[in-house]
Amino acid sequence: MKNRRLVLVIDQERCIGCEACTVACRIENNTTAPWIWVETQNVLQKDTPEGSFPELRMNFLPQLCNHCANPPCVDACPQGALIKRKDGPVVLDENKCNGCLVCIDACPYGAIHFNRSRKVIEKCHFCVHRIDQGLEPFCVVCCEGQAIYFGDLNDPESEVSKIIAKRKTFQLKPEEGTGPSVYYSPPRPKRRL
Amino acid sequence: MDEKDGIRVVRTACPAHCGIDCCGILAHVKGDRVVKLEPADFPDPRDRRICLRGLSSLEITYHPERLKYPMKRVGERGEGKFERISWDEAFTTIANKFREIGDKYGWRAIGWVLGGPGAGTTKFGAYLRLASLTQSTRVSAWGYGDAGLPCGSRVLFGTHLPFTFFLPYLIPPSVPELVVVWGSNPAETQPLFMMRKIMDAKEKGAQLVVIDPRYTVTASKADEYLGIKPGTDAALALGLMHVIFKKGLQDDDFIRRYTVGPFLVRTDTGKFLRGKDLGWKEKESYVVWDAVSNSPQIPGTSGIIAAITGTYRLNGLECKPSFQLLRELAEQYPPERVSEISGVSAELIRKLGERIGTAKPVAFVTHMGLARTYHGDISMRALGTVAAVTGNVNTSFGSGHLPAVLNWQPFLHAIPEKPSYHRLGILQLYDAVIKGEPWPIKAVWFAFINFVNQCANSGKIIREVIPNLEFIVTVDLFMTPTARYADILLPTCSFLEFSDFLPHPYPYVQLQQKVIEPLYESKSDVDIAAGVAKKLGFGEYFEGGEEAFIDLIMKHPSLGGITREKLKQQGAMKLPFIPDTGQKFDIAFSTPSGKIEIYAEQLVEFGQALPVYLPPLEAPVEPGKGKYPLAFIQGHSRFRTHSMFANVRSLLEMNPEPVVEINPIDAKKRNIKDSDIVVVFNDRARTILRARVTEGVRPGVINITEGWWIDQFGEGSVNHLTHDVINPVHAFVYEPNMSMNDVAVEVEKLEEAEK
Numbered sequence: 050m051k052n053r054r055l056v057l058v059i060d061q062e063r064c065i066g067c068e069a070c071t072v073a074c075r076i077e078n079n080t081t082a083p084w085i086w087v088e089t090q091n092v093l094q095k096d097t098p099e100g101s102f103p104e105l106r107m108n109f110l111p112q113l114c115n116h117c118a119n120p121p122c123v124d125a126c127p128q129g130a131l132i133k134r135k136d137g138p139v140v141l142d143e144n145k146c147n148g149c150l151v152c153i154d155a156c157p158y159g160a161i162h163f164n165r166s167r168k169v170i171e172k173c174h175f176c177v178h179r180i181d182q183g184l185e186p187f188c189v190v191c192c193e194g195q196a197i198y199f200g201d202l203n204d205p206e207s208e209v210s211k212i213i214a215k216r217k218t219f220q221l222k223p224e225e226g227t228g229p230s231v232y233y234s235p236p237r238p239k240r241r242l
Numbered sequence: 243m244d245e246k247d248g249i250r251v252v253r254t255a256c257p258a259h260c261g262i263d264c265c266g267i268l269a270h271v272k273g274d275r276v277v278k279l280e281p282a283d284f285p286d287p288r289d290r291r292i293c294l295r296g297l298s299s300l301e302i303t304y305h306p307e308r309l310k311y312p313m314k315r316v317g318e319r320g321e322g323k324f325e326r327i328s329w330d331e332a333f334t335t336i337a338n339k340f341r342e343i344g345d346k347y348g349w350r351a352i353g354w355v356l357g358g359p360g361a362g363t364t365k366f367g368a369y370l371r372l373a374s375l376t377q378s379t380r381v382s383a384w385g386y387g388d389a390g391l392p393c394g395s396r397v398l399f400g401t402h403l404p405f406t407f408f409l410p411y412l413i414p415p416s417v418p419e420l421v422v423v424w425g426s427n428p429a430e431t432q433p434l435f436m437m438r439k440i441m442d443a444k445e446k447g448a449q450l451v452v453i454d455p456r457y458t459v460t461a462s463k464a465d466e467y468l469g470i471k472p473g474t475d476a477a478l479a480l481g482l483m484h485v486i487f488k489k490g491l492q493d494d495d496f497i498r499r500y501t502v503g504p505f506l507v508r509t510d511t512g513k514f515l516r517g518k519d520l521g522w523k524e525k526e527s528y529v530v531w532d533a534v535s536n537s538p539q540i541p542g543t544s545g546i547i548a549a550i551t552g553t554y555r556l557n558g559l560e561c562k563p564s565f566q567l568l569r570e571l572a573e574q575y576p577p578e579r580v581s582e583i584s585g586v587s588a589e590l591i592r593k594l595g596e597r598i599g600t601a602k603p604v605a606f607v608t609h610m611g612l613a614r615t616y617h618g619d620i621s622m623r624a625l626g627t628v629a630a631v632t633g634n635v636n637t638s639f640g641s642g643h644l645p646a647v648l649n650w651q652p653f654l655h656a657i658p659e660k661p662s663y664h665r666l667g668i669l670q671l672y673d674a675v676i677k678g679e680p681w682p683i684k685a686v687w688f689a690f691i692n693f694v695n696q697c698a699n700s701g702k703i704i705r706e707v708i709p710n711l712e713f714i715v716t717v718d719l720f721m722t723p724t725a726r727y728a729d730i731l732l733p734t735c736s737f738l739e740f741s742d743f744l745p746h747p748y749p750y751v752q753l754q755q756k757v758i759e760p761l762y763e764s765k766s767d768v769d770i771a772a773g774v775a776k777k778l779g780f781g782e783y784f785e786g787g788e789e790a791f792i793d794l795i796m797k798h799p800s801l802g803g804i805t806r807e808k809l810k811q812q813g814a815m816k817l818p819f820i821p822d823t824g825q826k827f828d829i830a831f832s833t834p835s836g837k838i839e840i841y842a843e844q845l846v847e848f849g850q851a852l853p854v855y856l857p858p859l860e861a862p863v864e865p866g867k868g869k870y871p872l873a874f875i876q877g878h879s880r881f882r883t884h885s886m887f888a889n890v891r892s893l894l895e896m897n898p899e900p901v902v903e904i905n906p907i908d909a910k911k912r913n914i915k916d917s918d919i920v921v922v923f924n925d926r927a928r929t930i931l932r933a934r935v936t937e938g939v940r941p942g943v944i945n946i947t948e949g950w951w952i953d954q955f956g957e958g959s960v961n962h963l964t965h966d967v968i969n970p971v972h973a974f975v976y977e978p979n980m981s982m983n984d985v986a987v988e989v990e991k992l993e994e995a996e997k
């Protein structure tokens with residue numbers, strides 16, 4: 050059987066920036082830093098718009114590990130502690146991690162964090178403990194806006210395949226050549242009165 | 243209940259007071275401890291939902307600062323000094339004190355101040371039952387911000403809330419062409435029940451317009467945003483109608499059939515012309531002008547076409563159809579004038595008016611925010627009138643789930659042959675305590691309410707209301723700013739520790755199932771009410787605890803055989819469904835006329851028969867008027883449900899402190915930079931907090947989200963700034979509302995203020 054190629058599609062049109070994904074992830078994975086975090090685009094202060102009143106824009110960009118096809122963190126790790134699974138997720142073998150932090154520098158997305166108390170790194174693993182049981186990642190389940198889709202890009206019938214086929218999507222920092230598994234569907238253009 | 247790896251999973255539901263999203267929750271229990279919460283399934287998988295607060299609610303249940311046992315005050319009121327007592331001592335003290343006050347002043351001097359019970363029912367019912375048995379006073383909390391919308395809806399539609407008339411356009415298979423969200427921010431306040439529907443509609447092609455003084459998350463999703471001055475909504479509505487009428491885009495047939503538009507009004511009295519004015523034997527009948535026979539007729543007579551415009555003379559009386567009067571009012575509000583009042587550009591007013599007049603259907607979405615102004619009831623009526631004159635009020639029922647009706651009678655009238663409790667609005671409580679008007683209140687029981695924090699004019703509450711009370715009982719989970727003032731302080735349960743019946747979210751009902759035993763010595767509100775009842779000799783009405791009350795309140799045919807036992811098995815169940823037979827029934831409007839009252843005869847004496855625009859009481863919408871130049875409003879934050887969750891550590895990490903949002907134009911004038919500590923002040927108080935300079939709020943307007951506890955400010959608080967002025971129209975129609983979004987303030991840097 051052909052390998053699955055697990056990806057996330059985040060629909061910025063539906064994302065309401067609520068950060069339930071951040072809270073859900075922290076609870077599910079007992080994280081010490083947000084593995085998924087929500088940026089308000091183009092502004093320094095979250096939840097504030099750009100432009101000048103009343104001509105304003107505000108869009109949210111949830112970010113997490115991109116589970117790259119060519120993950121620089123995996124290449125960089127001297128211990129072989131980061132592993133790219135065949136179905137997509139980049140996971141950590143904590144027993145091998147010595148906390149050298151090389152991966153943190155290698156990641157262009159700032160998605161790897163250092164767990165100070167345990168002296169190892171931590172990052173999103175696509176909730177492999179859930180997906181291996183046929184469940185969805187917890188952020189997907191808890192998304193208030195129903196803006197996050199998870200599925201197999203090798204299955205043309207999956208929701209993620211359909212969205213990527215139908216809509217314009219983008220990935221973060223394509224110039225890095227990492228081949229991210231996280232796709233974004235941008236907000237629809239405004240239809241002004 | 244599933245058991246696996248020593249984990250027990252229980253389906254319950256979150257009753258938090260958040261626009262009745264009412265998320266189904268699966269609680270994972272290890273031993274006697276809940277270790278995880280996750281969203282539970284619904285019969286329709288897309289209805290599964292949870293929010294960041296619901297996910298965080300274990301931090302409420304296991305909060306280290308929970309009240310753990312009953313206490314009595316030992317220091318001065320408000321000092322926060324308490325001593326542990328037993329439940330028996332607490333109940334005995336309360337019963338004795340209530341008897342003493344009852345004997346001295348009459349039982350109605352005891353007020354049950356019950357806040358929003360959220361989606362809960364029997365915890366509310368238990369106290370109402372006790373209030374009815376003792377014929378004491380129920381202090382209704384609709385007036386702490388939620389009575390304005392009902393005041394408007396009751397006049398226009400005859401129902402407490404307007405939602406049933408607007409919501410069907412958002413429920414599939416209906417796809418609205420246009421969604422107008424007016425003075426509400428469902429993306430943060432009703433993200434699951436309402437915002438999902440809006441975004442679904444948008445995905446299917448609906449255009450979204452948002453009207454708000456703040457550029458909210460909801461506004462960020464809009465195709466067009468109208469940044470209105472707070473409290474000028476009625477003017478905007480009249481401007482939209484001006485455009486609609488000028489272009490002839492109103493729905494004449496709808497106006498004739500469903501509104502009082504064709505009914506003739508006497509221009510001398512402003513009252514509807516009646517049969518008796520014309521010497522008819524149908525003395526009380528309304529009268530319309532039949533354009534076919536050119537004669538006055540009884541409304542609904544077959545073959546007539548009732549005129550909705552023009553001026554007629556009957557029996558020497560000049561009369562006009564009420565729609566004509568509405569037209570004449572709207573005539574005075576051309577877009578340019580409305581633009582000056584509301585701050586919305588004339589071009590946008592014109593475009594939106596035309597769009598509302600041509601799109602079909604238009605779904606209007608509103609909530610309590612725009613009605614939290616002194617004339618907020620008129621704002622509601624005005625936007626509802628825009629909906630009515632364009633035929634965008636749902637007037638029929640053909641198919642769908644019936645709404646849940648609950649068996650409240652045994653709670654409101656525990657002994658049917660005896661009178662029930664007395665009723666007082668919460669804004670009327672101030673004078674009842676301070677002046678003894680309309681009757682003296684000497685003792686209060688606060689349950690699920692943070693009165694001092696969340697009610698208007700907190701300073702007045704602390705200085706004048708609290709000291710004039712002889713006895714205060716507070717039931718809460720925490721030492722809130724209100725709990726500090728209690729004489730007897732009782733610890734209640736978090737939602738995981740008791741059962742309740744939740745008739746939400748439509749079309750579902752759910753069981754809030756007890757997951758673990760009450761922690762520490764806490765008790766559920768039903769058990770607390772029962773404890774007091776027993777001491778007062780009413781124990782027999784409280785036998786069987788929460789479960790008996792759930793069974794009692796569910797005893798209503800509208801639930802179609804859904805029982806507590808079935809809910810235990812199935813979690814959420816859908817209300818009975820009426821299949822589509824092609825037949826449609828008109829929904830009766832419970833107004834005096836049975837129609838949508840775009841003209842309200844009952845308000846003629848107040849000069850408010852039409853949805854007239856009256857300037858806000860305080861909010862300075864005209865430059866140079868009034869002592870304080872900035873309009874202060876209170877948005878709602880996704881990090882709290884009112885003042886709940888304000889003490890949850892992980893949410894505080896994401897949103898650590900109150901900030902006042904101020905537009906860069908206003909900040910610059912005052913030399914305020916982002917993150918500066920500032921003083922927001924008026925004659926009532928000073929409130930000290932950090933400034934957030936943002937384009938997200940209209941120039942001339944500042945916003946502080948409500949719900950932060952008084953102790954989280956450097957000084958003052960949100961409601962130290964608000965006023966408790968009663969609008970007599972609200973008192974006449976229903977219950978006076980607090981005008982939290984109709985307040986004037988000034989802001990300056992703390993260092994300037996301290997100079």
